[in-house]
Amino acid sequence: MELIQSLLKEMEQEAQTTRKMLSIIPEDKFNWQPHPKSMSIIRLATHIAELPTWVSMVLTTEELDFATAPYDPKVINNVEELLAYFEASLADGKAHLEKAKLSQFDEKWTLRNGDDIYDVSPKGEVIRMAYCQIVHHRAQLGVFLRLLDVAIPGSYGPSADEEFKVAVVDTPTV
Known part of the structure; x- marks a missing residue:
C-alpha cells in the first residue's frame, strides 16, 4: 500500500498549491485568453479543478471515448463555485484512490476518439499523467x-x- 499512500500524499500536496492558484483568479477576467488558440482563464481553471476526478474515472472504467462521451465542462460563475468544484473533485479522487487495489494499477486503460486511439497505458501511469496534467x-x-x-x-x-530573504555571506576579498 506504499504506492497508494504516496499518491494520496502527493495529491494533497498539489491540492494546496492548486487552491492558492484557483483562489486568485480575478472574476472580471474569467473570459480572458492570451491567444485565440488558448483556453479562456475560466475554461482552464475549470479543467484544473476537475482533473482529480480522472483518478476516479481511471480506477472505475477501462477507457474514455470522446466519441461516445463528449466533453461537457461544468459552468462556473465565480471563484467560490470554482473552489467548491475543485474540493468535490479532490474528495472524489481521494475516495477512489483510498479504496483502490494495487492490482488495478497494472490494468490497461484506453483514451480514444472512436477508432482513433490516443493512448493505451496501465492505469497507474494514467493516474500519474493526471497529476502531471x-x-x-x-x-x-x-x-x-x-x-x-x-x-x-x-x-x-x-x-x-x-x-x-536570501542569506548573504560576507566573503573576504583577496
Missing part, C-alpha cells in the same frame, strides 16, 4: 495570470511576488 495546466494558469499582472503564489517555494 494538473501541474502543467496550473503552470499555464500562472502564465495567464502573470500576463494580467496578478501576483503569483509560490508552488514549491516562494514566487517572485512573495517576499523571501
Whole structure:
C-alpha cells in the first residue's frame, strides 16, 4: 500500500498549491485568453479543478471515448463555485484512490476518439499523467495570470511576488 499512500500524499500536496492558484483568479477576467488558440482563464481553471476526478474515472472504467462521451465542462460563475468544484473533485479522487487495489494499477486503460486511439497505458501511469496534467495546466494558469499582472503564489517555494530573504555571506576579498 506504499504506492497508494504516496499518491494520496502527493495529491494533497498539489491540492494546496492548486487552491492558492484557483483562489486568485480575478472574476472580471474569467473570459480572458492570451491567444485565440488558448483556453479562456475560466475554461482552464475549470479543467484544473476537475482533473482529480480522472483518478476516479481511471480506477472505475477501462477507457474514455470522446466519441461516445463528449466533453461537457461544468459552468462556473465565480471563484467560490470554482473552489467548491475543485474540493468535490479532490474528495472524489481521494475516495477512489483510498479504496483502490494495487492490482488495478497494472490494468490497461484506453483514451480514444472512436477508432482513433490516443493512448493505451496501465492505469497507474494514467493516474500519474493526471497529476502531471494538473501541474502543467496550473503552470499555464500562472502564465495567464502573470500576463494580467496578478501576483503569483509560490508552488514549491516562494514566487517572485512573495517576499523571501536570501542569506548573504560576507566573503573576504583577496
